[in-house]
Amino acid sequence: MSQKTMILTDPDTGRSLELPVRESTIGPPALEVSSLYREFGIFTYDPGFLSTASCTSRITYIDGEQGILRYRGYPIEELAAKTSFLEVAYLLLYGDLPSETQLTTFEDSISRHSMINESLKRFFDGFHYDAHPMAMLIGVVGSLSAFYHDHFESHENITQEQRELVAHRLIAKMPTIAAAAYKHNLGEPFIYPRRDLRYVANFLNMMFATPCERYRISPLAERAMNLLFILHADHEQNASTSTVRLAASSGANPYACIAAGITSLWGPAHGGANEEVLKMLGEIGTVDRIDQYIAKVKDKSFRLAGFGHRVYKNYDPRAKIIRDVCHRVLEELADGSNPQFELALRLEEIALKDEYFLERKLYPNVDFYSGIIYRALGIPINMFTAMFAIARTVGWVAHWIELTTDPEYRIGRPRQRYVGEPLRQIRPIRQR
Numbered sequence: 001m002s003q004k005t006m007i008l009t010d011p012d013t014g015r016s017l018e019l020p021v022r023e024s025t026i027g028p029p030a031l032e033v034s035s036l037y038r039e040f041g042i043f044t045y046d047p048g049f050l051s052t053a054s055c056t057s058r059i060t061y062i063d064g065e066q067g068i069l070r071y072r073g074y075p076i077e078e079l080a081a082k083t084s085f086l087e088v089a090y091l092l093l094y095g096d097l098p099s100e101t102q103l104t105t106f107e108d109s110i111s112r113h114s115m116i117n118e119s120l121k122r123f124f125d126g127f128h129y130d131a132h133p134m135a136m137l138i139g140v141v142g143s144l145s146a147f148y149h150d151h152f153e154s155h156e157n158i159t160q161e162q163r164e165l166v167a168h169r170l171i172a173k174m175p176t177i178a179a180a181a182y183k184h185n186l187g188e189p190f191i192y193p194r195r196d197l198r199y200v201a202n203f204l205n206m207m208f209a210t211p212c213e214r215y216r217i218s219p220l221a222e223r224a225m226n227l228l229f230i231l232h233a234d235h236e237q238n239a240s241t242s243t244v245r246l247a248a249s250s251g252a253n254p255y256a257c258i259a260a261g262i263t264s265l266w267g268p269a270h271g272g273a274n275e276e277v278l279k280m281l282g283e284i285g286t287v288d289r290i291d292q293y294i295a296k297v298k299d300k301s302f303r304l305a306g307f308g309h310r311v312y313k314n315y316d317p318r319a320k321i322i323r324d325v326c327h328r329v330l331e332e333l334a335d336g337s338n339p340q341f342e343l344a345l346r347l348e349e350i351a352l353k354d355e356y357f358l359e360r361k362l363y364p365n366v367d368f369y370s371g372i373i374y375r376a377l378g379i380p381i382n383m384f385t386a387m388f389a390i391a392r393t394v395g396w397v398a399h400w401i402e403l404t405t406d407p408e409y410r411i412g413r414p415r416q417r418y419v420g421e422p423l424r425q426i427r428p429i430r431q432r
């Protein structure tokens with residue numbers, strides 16, 4: 001079968017250019033425009049990348065209209081029901097689910113790499129006691145590049161084993177660094193990772209144990225967090241993942257690239273949304289103030305946090321999975337009588353019936369519920385985005401590996417439409 005093309009004609013000259021259509025396995029194909037500037041001297045213009053594919057990928061598939069999310073071909077609903085976070089991490093990194101032996105080896109490697117260098121630990125002393133955990137994460141994860149810089153002068157020299165080592169180190173150390181940031185805020189001593197605990201249980205222990213008190217890990221808390229980590233593990237070319245890819249495209253140190261991803265994730269329009277949801281619920285305060293709050297959203301004074309998504313325009317499949325878990329967690333851990341959760345459900349109910357939200361296809365996204373669950377699990381609000389960062393590290397490193405092994409990989413260098421001043425002349429300072 002010959003390749004499909006589309007023809008673009010310049011109305012001024014009548015010249016035509018045949019552009020190849022690159023097929024996808026599923027989902028929309030992509031029109032390849034890389035010859036456009038060379039042939040026609042024109043750029044494409046697409047602010048926010050609404051219609052632009054920035055790369056070719058085999059990792060995650062999303063259909064926003066149908067509410068579909070799949071990692072390496074497996075539906076998120078099945079992964080959420082049948083796998084652990086580290087199985088999903090293996091899947092995203094290596095392309096398929098692990099066998100029992102592969103999983104044991106992988107879990108062992110992650111557990112072995114979970115300690116951080118004692119000098120890196122001392123970096124926390126440089127932060128003020130109330131520094132935001134995301135600010136500390138950006139700094140400390142970026143600093144890993146100072147500890148592991150050998151091999152990264154250029155992408156061409158890195159072996160598969162070295163790439164794996166980067167991935168394992170980052171997945172392993174991220175919970176340790178996030179928990180250390182929390183302990184720094186509290187002024188409590190740092191709790192070392194334990195090799196006898198599973199990934200999520202170990203994180204909970206580093207967060208909540210103290211040297212003088214053991215922490216009893218609730219199986220429900222472990223299950224809920226495992227699920228949230230699975231749901232947040234990857235989401236194809238979102239802002240933070242694209243940031244990691246763009247930073248990595250110059251051949252930069254991968255630990256520094258992940259710090260760039262954390263930076264992008266922190267924004268309230270992205271991973272910062274779950275923190276914003278809780279702040280919003282606090283601001284609304286009581287159910288009788290919801291109407292007044294929604295009126296302000298409609299007059300565009302601000303947006304409803306945790307609603308809307310760039311890709312999912314009917315529903316967010318992750319929100320559907322997590323909504324039920326949210327109920328279960330609150331029933332068991334908060335006696336089902338959490339006023340903030342009741343407020344959230346009323347807000348959801350009212351917003352879902354309102355013309356403004358229906359017309360714009362605005363539905364609760366995954367972070368509307370994740371914040372409420374984290375709160376019920378005792379995670380402080382300013383740690384919510386750090387939790388997201390732990391999970392998304394898996395996606396970031398999977399994309400870093402994919403980018404650095406892609407034969408079509410080139411440094412990312414977007415173009416721009418310049419609308420500034422044309423040529424100007426400098427006048428002597430006294431005449432300005």
Ligand code: ACO
Binds near residue numbers: 307366
């Ligand atoms: N509350 C109220 N109105 C909204 C909201 C919202 N949360 N989101 C979008 N709108 C409105 C816009 O004002 C706009 O209205 P208009 O057509 O009258 O101008 C319309 O819906 C379309 O909005 P866009 O900004 O074009 O939508 P976009 O796809 O660019 O934005 C985004 C997506 C950034 C997620 C947005 O919905 C938002 O800001 N939501 C709140 C923050 C949030 O929850 N982010 C988390 C995303 S999920 C994640 O990162 C895991």
